[in-house]
Amino acid sequence: MEKYSKEHLAGLVRSDRVHRDYYIDPQIFEIEKEKIFGKVWVYVGHESLVPKEGDYYSTTMAGQPVVLSRHTDGKVYVVQNRCGHRGAQVVAKERGNTRAFLCMYHGWGFRLNGELAGVPMKQDFPPRCLEEPGSGMLRVPRVESYRGFVFASFNEEVMPLLDFLGExxxxxxxxxxxxxxxxxxxxxxxxxxxxxxxxxxxxxxxxxxxxxxxxxxxxxxxxxxxxxxxxxxxxxxxxxxxxxxxxxxxxxxxxxxxxxxxxxxxxxxxxxxxxxxxxxxxxxxxxxxxxxxxxxxxxxxxxxxxxxxxxxxxxxxxxxxxxxxxxxxxxxxxxxxxxxxxxxxxxxxxxxxxxxxxxxxxxxxxxxxxxxxxxxxxxxxxxxxxxxxxxxxxxxxxxxxxxxxxxxxxxxxxxxxxxxxxxxxx
CATH class of the missing domain: 3.90.380.10 (Naphthalene 1,2-dioxygenase Alpha Subunit; Chain A, domain 1)
Structure with missing residues (x-):
């Protein structure tokens, strides 16, 4: 059996014990990023961290930088902390209030819901490039909250949050x-x-x-x-x-x-x-x-x-x-x-x-x-x-x-x- 096949990975957990690789194998840790943290609901932050329009809180989801923000529509979003131009991390402060996120590398601006807001010398880019969703700060596809606790998932087909929490x-x-x-x-x-x-x-x-x-x-x-x-x-x-x-x-x-x-x-x-x-x-x-x-x-x-x-x-x-x-x-x-x-x-x-x-x-x-x-x-x-x-x-x-x-x-x-x-x- 291949060491990192799905059968091998599942076999690390038995009814009454787990294999030590579960804790110490670096490759298994990398696989977890996709199969665990890329599939389920992950807690991001509490709504009280972003009480007003323009508030934001930057954190991570399994090492990936994200931003919890409250947009002008009053809704809470979770966006990937990455510029759609060269991939630079946009938000450096942990918390604050702003009208827009500004990338320090080339000055691209983004709304708090991740949409591209402004590009210096915009006329020199092919329009189709700037119209793509990836030109903005991509949103984490699923975001739900329960009594103020905000969860997000990279998996668009993840079960509803209430079903995940259950009893x-x-x-x-x-x-x-x-x-x-x-x-x-x-x-x-x-x-x-x-x-x-x-x-x-x-x-x-x-x-x-x-x-x-x-x-x-x-x-x-x-x-x-x-x-x-x-x-x-x-x-x-x-x-x-x-x-x-x-x-x-x-x-x-x-x-x-x-x-x-x-x-x-x-x-x-x-x-x-x-x-x-x-x-x-x-x-x-x-x-x-x-x-x-x-x-x-x-x-x-x-x-x-x-x-x-x-x-x-x-x-x-x-x-x-x-x-x-x-x-x-x-x-x-x-x-x-x-x-x-x-x-x-x-x-x-x-x-x-x-x-x-x-x-x-x-x-x-x-x-x-x-x-x-x-x-x-x-x-x-x-x-x-x-x-x-x-x-x-x-x-x-x-x-x-x-x-x-x-x-x-x-x-x-x-x-x-x-x-x-x-x-x-x-």
Missing amino acids: ARGGIDELVNRSPVGEVEFGSGCHRYYFRGNWKLQMDNMADTYHPAACHGSTVGPDGRQFQRRAGAEGGRAPFFAENGEAIVSQLGVRGYPNGHSSEQSLFDKEQKGGHWDEYRAQMVAAYGEARTAEILKNVRHSLTLFPTLDILIAQTSVRVVKPIAVDLTEVEIWPVKLKGAPEVISTDIVRFVNITHSASSFIQTDDMEAFERCQRGMQTGGEYILVARGIGSEVDEGNGVLFGARSSEVGQRAKHFAWRDLMGA
């Missing part, structure tokens, strides 16, 4: 519903850092309730706990270890969804109360009523992970974006989320909390980065397969393709691996 979209709802007006904003910037490892190591970890007791021992143990995970006098603490010493966090269940999504159960099933949280709660009751507010202010999910690269950190009220750069280099962004309409102090607390947990010098994220880099190095040695068998065969079918696994089952990781296998073997 997993409830995790987005859980986060956004915490706002008294049902909207969130990305207005506090982000933490950005890199680790020397494959992007799928980070995605695996976001469906892993097995690792905290060991990997984060310095912060989850009763003698080393250094912060409270949620605000308020009540509901912010949760026990990580039972009286017999067994890790409670490792007993939490995980769900695997169709299309590679996953979610983790939360330790924080008590409503937050006390301090300025009571003012916020009163606003929520006015908006949603007493019973619904009590439901919203508990955590059903610790996080929701959307394949291939988005994590909704519900317990942390933030969003993590994973950006593959090379087979062994990954960029990570952590965005604190502002609950629109809530007291400002709530958003300030969220930023402080993310600084503690997920900044480049945080208590939690640094543990994970160390683990990922050790995995990447360790897989260069002997041993072909990586075991992903925890909880296999004991999952509960909840319907609509959703599988629940108790006691830190690896069902969520398997869901991602199987989605990868189906796409790479197509």
Whole structure:
């Protein structure tokens, strides 16, 4: 069998393990750009990053530079950050507001929807060349959003976004519903850092309730706990270890969804109360009523992970974006989320909390980065397969393709691996 045939690629993922090439083979990483990131919905940014006409936010989709922009028609577009003349990257700033995008090389101008707007010495070009769509900044063909989260796909025939999200979209709802007006904003910037490892190591970890007791021992143990995970006098603490010493966090269940999504159960099933949280709660009751507010202010999910690269950190009220750069280099962004309409102090607390947990010098994220880099190095040695068998065969079918696994089952990781296998073997 040819090494990079679709049969070989699909065979890298078995029912209970994956081949180490899945993480360390540079050629497989290149194939992923086409078969994974070129075929499915990829998160690009949030609508609040471009609230006004002329606003733009430049980012990447699997290494390809793109721009999220709001045109004069009020619509949000995703265009390829490439001049139709010589291929130069047009937008150099991360965010801003402009009437038009201007290429610094030869001065070609483009509207915020990607259309060609102006060409110096236009009369010297054959008219047909300038009339071609490729002369502009090409649009990514499919763009849809869900509750402000913008996704795009290079695949014109990709399934509708709601079908891709399926039951997993409830995790987005859980986060956004915490706002008294049902909207969130990305207005506090982000933490950005890199680790020397494959992007799928980070995605695996976001469906892993097995690792905290060991990997984060310095912060989850009763003698080393250094912060409270949620605000308020009540509901912010949760026990990580039972009286017999067994890790409670490792007993939490995980769900695997169709299309590679996953979610983790939360330790924080008590409503937050006390301090300025009571003012916020009163606003929520006015908006949603007493019973619904009590439901919203508990955590059903610790996080929701959307394949291939988005994590909704519900317990942390933030969003993590994973950006593959090379087979062994990954960029990570952590965005604190502002609950629109809530007291400002709530958003300030969220930023402080993310600084503690997920900044480049945080208590939690640094543990994970160390683990990922050790995995990447360790897989260069002997041993072909990586075991992903925890909880296999004991999952509960909840319907609509959703599988629940108790006691830190690896069902969520398997869901991602199987989605990868189906796409790479197509």
